[in-house]
Amino acid sequence: MLLKFTKMHGLGNDFVVVDAVSRKVFFNKQQIQRLGDRNRGIGFDQLLIVEPPTHPDMDFRYRIFNADGSEVEHCGNGARCFAKFVLDRELTNKRIINVETKRGHIQLRIEDAGLVTVDMGAPSFDPKDLPFTAEKQSGLYMVEAKGEVHQITPVSVGNPHAVLRVDALSDELVSSVGPVLESHERFENRVNVGFMQVINTEEIALRVYERGAGETQACGTGACAAVVAGIKQGWLASRVTAHLRGGDLRIEWQGEGSPILMTGPAEKVFEGQIYL
Numbered sequence: 001m002l003l004k005f006t007k008m009h010g011l012g013n014d015f016v017v018v019d020a021v022s023r024k025v026f027f028n029k030q031q032i033q034r035l036g037d038r039n040r041g042i043g044f045d046q047l048l049i050v051e052p053p054t055h056p057d058m059d060f061r062y063r064i065f066n067a068d069g070s071e072v073e074h075c076g077n078g079a080r081c082f083a084k085f086v087l088d089r090e091l092t093n094k095r096i097i098n099v100e101t102k103r104g105h106i107q108l109r110i111e112d113a114g115l116v117t118v119d120m121g122a123p124s125f126d127p128k129d130l131p132f133t134a135e136k137q138s139g140l141y142m143v144e145a146k147g148e149v150h151q152i153t154p155v156s157v158g159n160p161h162a163v164l165r166v167d168a169l170s171d172e173l174v175s176s177v178g179p180v181l182e183s184h185e186r187f188e189n190r191v192n193v194g195f196m197q198v199i200n201t202e203e204i205a206l207r208v209y210e211r212g213a214g215e216t217q218a219c220g221t222g223a224c225a226a227v228v229a230g231i232k233q234g235w236l237a238s239r240v241t242a243h244l245r246g247g248d249l250r251i252e253w254q255g256e257g258s259p260i261l262m263t264g265p266a267e268k269v270f271e272g273q274i275y276l
């Protein structure tokens, strides 16, 4: 089958986006891994599939797969690219788009200057929502791995995150601790691992080792998780700029029960066709 796709990115977190509204498309795990291979396929961090909604109040459904073929609940940078994709393809002309994801309903708002704001929903700090094996408590949780103890804040923003506050970011830290925590036995569904350096109450620097994709240039849900973790711990104000390797995201959260708002860019790189 000849597959048409669009290559996109949000701050360097890259995607292949496929229109499954105009035509039915199905991928198995091996096909996703092959397409995601940067040497033998197209290469991407995540594959995004745009589908018709299953609910009358929704405009679209969208499914997200990591490069390792695992299906996930949520993707922040992907959501913004999704919005640009459905507008560019004229699948909608709405400025507010309601979307079904595996995590539930999300809402995308098209801003001026090519920016998109995503209502990411409310976060949860309850370990069972990740899931993370621990009794619920306030404050930081200790996780032991390979003889080291890491202090984390577990956060679900639909998908699972472990946020570590660090004094400085380095390749060595991300590449050694990231994979160990990603597949730590206390995270039953694995976890995205965020390394956050607090610069001041309104700015953080962040690197994320993503579940199923490795370190990416940027992680939207990771930025949301880090900021809400920082706000909960009393380190950050309610509006924060997250500096990621690929650029900046604006994150806003007004506290328990309220949704996280994430604003950032979305870019198209090219369109192509490939035999599946």
Ligand SMILES: N[C@@H](CCC[C@H](N)C(=O)O)C(=O)O
Residues within 6 Å of the ligand: 013, 045, 046, 066, 072, 073, 074, 075, 076, 077, 078, 159, 160, 192, 210, 211, 212, 213, 216, 218, 219, 220, 221, 222
């Ligand atoms: N890059 C994404 C997150 C994609 C999913 C993640 N790797 C997971 O497994 O949960 C983002 O921008 O949020």
